[in-house]
Amino acid sequence: MGTIALLLLAVLSSPISSIISPIAQKEEASSLYCFVKPPPKTVFNPRLLENITCTHFVFGEFSIDNAKGTPKFTNFDLIYAGSDGNIRNFLRLRQKHPKSKFLLGVRRSAPFTDSIQAKHVARGAKRAAVERNFDGIFFEFNGYHLETSSSAVFIKEISMGNGTMNTIGISARRVWQRDSVERIRQTINYVENVYVDMSTLPSNEDPLIITHIDPLWANGTVVYEDTIQGTVDKLSENGVMPNKVVVGFTAGGWMFEVPNVLRINHGDFATSEGKRIPYQDTCKTRGTIVFDNQTLDEVTLYRNTWVSANVPTRQGLGKKMGWVLSEKFAGIGISNIFDDDPHSKCGADPLPLHNFAMRMIRDVIPSSPAKCTRICYLETSRIDKSFPFDSLKSEFCSHIVIDYFDIDVQDVSMVREGADLLIARIDKWRLKIGEVAPRLILSIGGHQQTTTWSLLLADDVKRNELAKDILMKVDELNADGVEISWTLESMNNEFDKNNLNSFITDINTLSKKNPVEVVVAASAASTYSNWYDVEFLNKTVDLVVLQTHRLHSNRSPFTGHPSPLRATSSMNDQKMSWEEMVKYWTKFGMARKRIAVALSAAAISMTSLADQKSFGQTGPFGQAAFVSAFRAENLDIRTQQEICESIKMESANPEWVPIAEVPYLMRNGQFVAYENVRSAHIKAVWASMQGIGITVHDVDADDPHGICDNRTAFPLLSQISRVQVCPRCVKHHDFRKCSHKFKVSCSFDLKKSVPLFKTEIVPYERCTEVVVEQAKLSNSGRIHFHDPSEEENLKCLAKMRKKMVKCGMILSLSCGTSERQFTNLLIDNMTHTIDNIMEAMKKYELSGIQLDCENVIKRNNNIQFNSFVRNLRAKLDEHLAANKCRRTLSIRFSPHTSTPNQYYQISLLNKLDHVSIAVSDHHHTDRPFFYNNTEEENYETTLLTWLQSGVKPEKMILEISPFGIRSDGGKKHTMSQGNVCETAGNRAHFVENYETLTAYHKHSTGVLSIPTINTVKYKMGFAIRENLGGISFRSVNGDDYTGICGRGSFPILKSLYSSNTCH
Incomplete structure (x- = not known):
């Protein structure tokens, strides 16, 4: 029974020398490690792996138990009977997998005598890999090497020169060995990943102890140290983080001879030493098959034989792999392909575990829940086949809203063209994310005029029929709620207000047994005309989305921004800002937890009649603009990518409006109002301080492919997710207790x-x-x-x-x-x-x-x-x-x-x-x-x-x-809160900076800055x-x-x- 103690992968690339922020780097797909270890005197056929897409292919496990580190190749590896050897056959896979890395697998059982020998062995192994045209080395220590400092010398040496970059691997058993993880931690900056081989557990130190194969979690019989979770926790506690760890799974399982198969638990003693058997043998094992829901493996019981094996099913190996992938580990690996039924002896396709691993990587998206109300709007007509749903992280959106229904006086409700196809794509994406997937909301009526809304809701029978149609579709599509979007035009009168209330009442009454989320989109025009019954909505709906992304139109005869945080003095209507609209709704009794404000990733363009030089006197907003029904809007800038490209080509001059906290740019006479990462940041922090949610419209315009900086997909959503926090209270702690959660x-x-x-x-x-x-x-x-x-x-x-x-x-x-x-x-x-x-x-x-x-x-x-x-x-x-x-x-x-x-x-x-x-x-x-x-x-x-x-x-x-600070002529003076009040007075107005998270006030004694x-x-x-x-x-x-x-x-x-x- 082989004992894998340390696996070291050396990939010919450059060493990692510093910690890189996850915010600053583009996420890559999970790695998949595949191992090719042909049995003695076996010719390897590369066609076996033509359809298996692994990021890393590892060939062999050659001994380097010598002073020079030279691998002991056989004739079959190099050349056999005038034909190419297995190494050349293996490397031919590059033609099918040009992006994969091909690694030479070596092992050492003898410990290093000293650091000098460790260096010689590292150089010899690296030289052999280069000479045979491998991309790197997979190194296996078969002993207690990590207890000595010479192992660190080896790892560092193999990273030096020739641009090498390493991935250290360690068996689950050796993770718990003295100084092992500490040694890895010391060399972590020289490596790309850490490969954890789960085939050998701490309990396997005694070959008579019975163990399940690759246990995920501890339970009544499986100890924490023998689990995937325990192993990776041990690594992270010592500074080896999950995003550096690849978890290796076993093709096949363990077979033990036991006294009584009906009374066997993990950790019990067998009557003879355990034996690792390949998957093709496990499927042929006779006896009663039982799936263990706790260890997630298949156990076969026959007379005195007990077998534990991984099975390529969603409830078995799928749950283990799914946990690893969803927890944002670096990837997964599968042991030797020759242990994974390469010749279909089990009656199914060859390499079943490898194919299953590929599907899991494809179908599982690393996911985290959105911890705040953060709603993403997808417009049916703008989401084409190229939209990368898999790049839309689960934590970006708590809800997904699509414009699903149109309304009509005669037909009552109609599904918008393309809406069902979009729903199908969203469902497929949500299935990959799992339990933390965003909630799906179907929006109704956002494209219809007030006349249609008024006539339809005034008819009690049709209004009730509309409510039934909506709820039936919500149930049929497994959606979570509905958004009522009477927003294209303003409501007209008290009848419209009352009929909207009645429509909401109908939905709540009809869905009483199976409640759905009810969201109301509120326009600025209807808000300031007092056509919303705020007190009623506060009691009957889950959320009101204030359409603060439509506070200015490009059809207006003056310039402006669709979503200013605060009003500037040059704005024609001082009420058209986030701040004022939120004040209105809270003044009339709407709970902050039920409010969300909106911004759009799409820009709007206007033809300004004023010279940009004159903006400095009066401000950029409120300037005369040319309005024409024949204006070619297809020439306008709309998306974040287009904005970025215009700025890069210097065909546009970006500017910032401080009070409104928004950007604009001038491009060929066009005044373009838009959002950028900074404005999204400021608004998300402001909304967090107000205790309200935030929504992003036109998500398709948020550079979904990350083209602008070749790194960040959905830059506005990414920034909002990064800085938004949710309203939470800290409960007063209990003085009778010694420990406290916070x-x-x-x-x-x-x-x-x-x-x-x-x-x-x-x-x-x-x-x-x-x-x-x-x-x-x-x-x-x-x-x-x-x-x-x-x-x-x-x-x-x-x-x-x-x-x-x-x-x-x-x-x-x-x-x-x-x-x-x-x-x-x-x-x-x-x-x-x-x-x-x-x-x-x-x-x-x-x-x-x-x-x-x-x-x-x-x-x-x-x-x-x-x-x-x-x-x-x-x-x-x-x-x-x-x-x-x-x-x-x-x-x-x-x-x-x-x-x-x-x-x-x-x-x-x-x-x-x-x-x-x-x-x-x-x-x-x-x-x-x-x-x-x-x-x-x-x-x-x-x-x-x-x-x-x-x-x-x-x-x-x-x-x-x-503490605060007073800045005066370059000098800084510390001030307490009381000092500040004494200096500036209780009524002094402090302006908050949402990036530094301080507030400042200009005073005769200097600038006061204070939390x-x-x-x-x-x-x-x-x-x-x-x-x-x-x-x-x-x-x-x-x-x-x-x-x-x-x-x-x-x-x-x-x-x-x-x-x-x-x-």
């Missing part, structure tokens, strides 16, 4: 230089823990404070211990400023330092420690620091804290570390209570939150870096500062959406603790628990 860590600064207030008013009741800033480790390992008053403040807090109940009190501990001194401390006085920390814990009744040491951690002491953290964690676990809870240990890092896994042991960080990243600069103010300009430091980039390094989201907490309740609550929503462990409020000293701003004490901190449009 942490609110409050920092309290002991320094005299920050705003002072008595320790008695520290708002511990709003915090799961209070972090006291800050003590320092001396060179001798003792704990010191910068000033005696700081220790006195800490003692005052300690006296409040009983009042704080279970709220933690944490001491922030700096490690000094000298790297050399800190290194000496770790080497010479680590135990003494830990003892001093424990003594301080007892003296000040602390419940935990937060280390703030990054400025003194370098490559020459990071190993000692990791050891220090591990030993301190173990010491803290020996006793409970003063609040009778487990003592906590957390770490705070700066945002400057670009490769965390090169300095810190990720598996160790994942065992701490939390990790926070400092997003504040030396002025205590937050850095910009998003990275639309990648040259700026920002929180989003920092967060992605740490998550991609392997730190679990639930261990990360987002740091927020309430607001809105920006802080948005960040809270972002943390919840990303499943982070909580937030760190740094520090409470910067909040308005006196209430001078007129919002009560600590308004920023308290807003986290607010129930009004909360996050």
Whole structure:
């Protein structure tokens, strides 16, 4: 029985040297690895694989157990009886699969004597692959190589020169071996992927232990360590992320001789060693066949023989592969093609598991649910056969709306031409996505005039018939709801308003047993004419979509934008903006959770009669425009791709309108109003702060093929999905509990230089823990404070211990400023330092420690620091804290570390209570939150870096500062919330920046920039959406603790628990 310990694939390409943001790179299809290992003295026929499309073909498993690393080829491999050998036959597959990579498979059982030998072997293996015209190497370590550093030397060496790029593979058994994953983590930047071979599990170390084949999840008998989920979790905990992992499945199964086939479980003992058998033998096995719903394999029972095998069905291997593919792993693999019934002995087509894997990759789209109300509109007449549904990610849309019904006074309802064909394509796409697929909404009447609507709904019989027709189609097509779109023209009177209400009542009454979603599209014209019964709609419909993408028409005799966020002074109608329309609906009682605003990916063009130079005086909107019924609209720019191409060719001049937060461009006398990634970003953040949903019309115009930058399909939808967060409340935590699902860590600064207030008013009741800033480790390992008053403040807090109940009190501990001194401390006085920390814990009744040491951690002491953290964690676990809870240990890092896994042991960080990243600069103010300009430091980039390094989201907490800043002549001055109110006054108007997530106000003393309740609550929503462990409020000293701003004490901190449009 072979034991595969490490698989290493070397592909001739360039090494990966940095972490790449998933937002910045184009997603590729999942990989499929196929292995060709001909039995001895067998001639390989390449026709066997002509119809199997694998991204990586691997040939052989040649031994390189020699000092030079030269593979031991046989005559059959090179040349046989005057004919081409198997290697040449194998490489002929390039003609059929020109995009695939062809790899030489080698293995080594003997360990390396030293690093020098490891280098020689790597060079020899690489040389052999190049000489035989392979694209790379598939390397298998058959032993405990990963326990020694020479394996890392081998991996790095095989990546050097000739432009090589590696994919490391490791068996499921070796994942749990000491130092294996850590060694892979150390070399992860040299590799493309990690291949996990599931054929050999930890339990297989004893050949007598019975195991199921490739178990996906743990259950009553299958232990976590023997599962696919457990194996990949182990990798990710140590910094090897799922998007780097290829999961290898087994063709065939395990056969065991057992005492009693009716009483066998995974982990029991067999009477003889287990045997791996190919699929063609499993299908011929005699006995009773039982499908195990827990392990998802087929078990055959016959006398004393027990067989577990993978079966190529949706409920078996399909569920395993589907889970891997949907969880966005790098891909899947299937073991040797000669174990996959290559000659159809089972009576079906050859290579059944390989063909099944190809179908799974084709039919399963990596998917995540849309966590917010985000509706995508597809217009039937514009979605052609080339529209790439598979590029439309599931998380982009919570709902898909298509214009399905037209209405008519005589025929009542009619299906629009092409609508059923579009539904069929949507259904096929939704089936690939699975349970998280967007909900399907059928829209009615969006192309009909008011006269038709009025006559049809005024007739009680026809109105009821229309409701029945709609609901019958919704049921027939397995749709989820209906949109009523009386929007082409405005409603005319109270009769129209009442009849619309009656139509909604009919739909709700008829669908009472099987409720459907009811959506109402609301036009601006009908809104401002007061033709909507807002109070009625708030009680009877699921959602009102405000058509804020049609606030200006190209048939108007003046320029404008169809979707401005706010009105500019030059606009003819100040009500035609997102802000004003939302104000109207909320004023009359519409719940924000039932409102969605709209933008369109399509541009509109107008012929401006004004010179662009004059726009600077009055603004671009409201300028005279030429209107003609004979205007050739086919010459207009419409799509995002056309806009992008015009800008690239410099035939158009893009401009930005600050107050409206929208772009426009001038092109050959045409005024083109459109949306871009920046305007979509701003609107999505604004909508999130308002607690409302967002919709995107004309999705076909959103560069669906990613042509503009050759990277991002649906750029507007992608950006909206990236930044939109949903209204969520944080429940006030229970002081009687020690642990909390979402942490609110409050920092309290002991320094005299920050705003002072008595320790008695520290708002511990709003915090799961209070972090006291800050003590320092001396060179001798003792704990010191910068000033005696700081220790006195800490003692005052300690006296409040009983009042704080279970709220933690944490001491922030700096490690000094000298790297050399800190290194000496770790080497010479680590135990003494830990003892001093424990003594301080007892003296000040602390419940935990937060280390703030990054400025003194370098490559020459990071190993000692990791050891220090591990030993301190173990010491803290020996006793409970003063609040009778487990003592906590957390770490705070700066945002400057670009490769965390090169300095810190990720598996160790994942065992701490939390990790926070400092997003504040030396002025205590937050850095910009998003990275639309990648040259700026920002929180989003920092967060992605740490998550991609392997730190679990639930261990990360987002740091927020309430401090603001005053900029005056290049000088910056830190200001608390109270300082700002004293300077600017309570009525000062602050303009929010939806990219940096700050607000600013121009004052006589300089520009004041400060976080607001809105920006802080948005960040809270972002943390919840990303499943982070909580937030760190740094520090409470910067909040308005006196209430001078007129919002009560600590308004920023308290807003986290607010129930009004909360996050």
